[in-house]
Amino acid sequence: MAVDGAGFPVTRTPAGVARSARGTRDLAVLDARISGCRACPRLVAWREEVAVVKRASFRDEDYWGRPVPGLGPADARIAVVGLAPAAHGGNRTGRVFTGDRSGDWIFAALWRAGLASQPTSTHVGDGLELTDVRVAAAVRCAPPANAPTPEERDTCSPWLARELALLPRLRVVVVLGGFGWTALWPVLAGAGYALPRPRPAFGHGVEVTVEGPGGPLTLLGSYHVSQQNTFTGKLTEPMLDAVLDRAVALAGAPPDAAPAALPD
């Protein structure tokens, strides 16, 4: 596989994403492969333009300008899945949900839930460590107007599918927003989960448990931590805390319990 100037393996097509994701055996390799992905021309152009033009307040910083991989340990029993990186957040810092107000919300909440070592995430190397949770996005490149197309969502989907498959203890997925909710169901179907029909509608606090080849997996819906929701009070800290507390309770099986892994 060809590598780019930073040493990341380059993927250029949707078929290449599916192939590369399927052949990945650990999270570090997956993170590198995601970081070198160029399969969505519109998003590649946008993320790189933003990284050059920059926001005035960050003009002295080097933007990441690449897809943003997930964060958190491979033994996580909880996954948090958001929409996509922000142009001047994750696309700037190179860490999911880091560098904008959405990240301030989710990492503070993860800290309150006992899943993060500190309440802030400002940049790679700031000392943040996550415990028992992996944070990722349904689409890994910053989209114009925070709006990926359905085609871009589907192209990026194998990265998410593989990331969840590489979490052998996974029991709970907290889904932030309707976009991630929609993106997750085909991933679960592809992994062999028996899904209810019709698909349960997204909503804050919605809880659905599905049975898969490796055991049950519970999906918890939460309104997204976007400023549109947090500034208006549609999503409050107690509302988010309640969802994460529920995730912690659901994941609270003893460490030697049988894992509910997504299959290869």
Ligand code: SF4
């Ligand atoms: S959105 Fe996903 S599939 Fe598309 S270029 Fe970015 S990482 Fe690749």
